[in-house]
Amino acid sequence: MNLLDVFTIVMTTCGLFFFLAGSIGLLRFPDVFCRLHALTKADNLGLGLIVFGVLPQTASVFDAVQLILIWLLVMVAGAVGCYLIAQQAVGDLSKDAESQSTKGHGLAIPSTIRPAVKPASSSPTGSTHNVF
Amino acid sequence: MIEYLSAITGMLILVLLIGLGRILLGPSPADRMLASQLFGTAGVSILLLLAVIQEQFALINIALVLALLAPLTLITFVYLKKNPA
Numbered sequence: 001m002n003l004l005d006v007f008t009i010v011m012t013t014c015g016l017f018f019f020l021a022g023s024i025g026l027l028r029f030p031d032v033f034c035r036l037h038a039l040t041k042a043d044n045l046g047l048g049l050i051v052f053g054v055l056p057q058t059a060s061v062f063d064a065v066q067l068i069l070i071w072l073l074v075m076v077a078g079a080v081g082c083y084l085i086a087q088q089a090v091g092d093l094s095k096d097a098e099s100q101s102t103k104g105h106g107l108a109i110p111s112t113i114r115p116a117v118k119p120a121s122s123s124p125t126g127s128t129h130n131v132f
Numbered sequence: 133m134i135e136y137l138s139a140i141t142g143m144l145i146l147v148l149l150i151g152l153g154r155i156l157l158g159p160s161p162a163d164r165m166l167a168s169q170l171f172g173t174a175g176v177s178i179l180l181l182l183a184v185i186q187e188q189f190a191l192i193n194i195a196l197v198l199a200l201l202a203p204l205t206l207i208t209f210v211y212l213k214k215n216p217a
Contacts, residue, residue, distance in 0.1 A: 005133045008133065008137075008184075009133065009136055012137065012140050012181070013140070015177065016140050016143050016144065019144060019147045019173075019174060019177070020143070020147060022170070023147045023150040023151055023170060023174075024150065026150070026151060026154050026166060026167065026170060027150050027153055027154050027157075032160060032162050032163060032166070035154075035163060035166055036166060039166055039169065039170055040169075043169075043170060043173040043174070044173065046173070046177070047173050047176060047177050050177040050180060050181065051177075051180065054180045054181065054183070054184055057184045058184075058189065059187075059189050060189075063189050063192055066192055066193075066196065067180065067192065069196075070176065070180075070192070070195055070196050070199050073196075073199050073200065074172075074173060074176060074199045074202075077172075077199065077202065077203035078169070078173070078203075080203060080206075080207075081169055081203050081206040081207075084206060084207065084210040085162050085165060085166060085206065085210070087210070088162055088210050088213055088214075089160070089162050092160065092162070
């Protein structure tokens, strides 16, 4: 086992750690924005570390350049996707705040604006506010 | 070292299973699309590790295709949410 193999093992282990951290964050965090934060940053870093670990094992320079380009593509795509999902989630949030129906999203509607509308909506759907 | 990389690949498949849990739980469609983005990045790294393990470097091209297609699902999702077909 030479030095490059040790480098590969260390780098892929670090990448796996970041992947595990990101996916556990995706499973455990309370709302969409926290999950977005956990996923987009930790995953891109984990993929970058795995790419750097795989880099010394490639057969040709062309493959190595292609690996780097894949990593750059995933980073750009991750940034764009993060922005789009966050924008869409913010739209959902304001729509929910208007219609006062949280539907168990776990999103942070300020509780100070809830009682003002609650007596007006005496329908049975008013009891589904505090699911969490 | 091949055995070690195989173990890492198995752990990455475990990461994919955790993402499946979020698809099952996720209250809003945006959560489920986030899990699909996790599938994109974890799938790319699984393919890269498999390229080294099996010494089939054509798998890097498949990883490139997966990395290209994963954000397209997100863009289509957001586009269809804004202007429903």
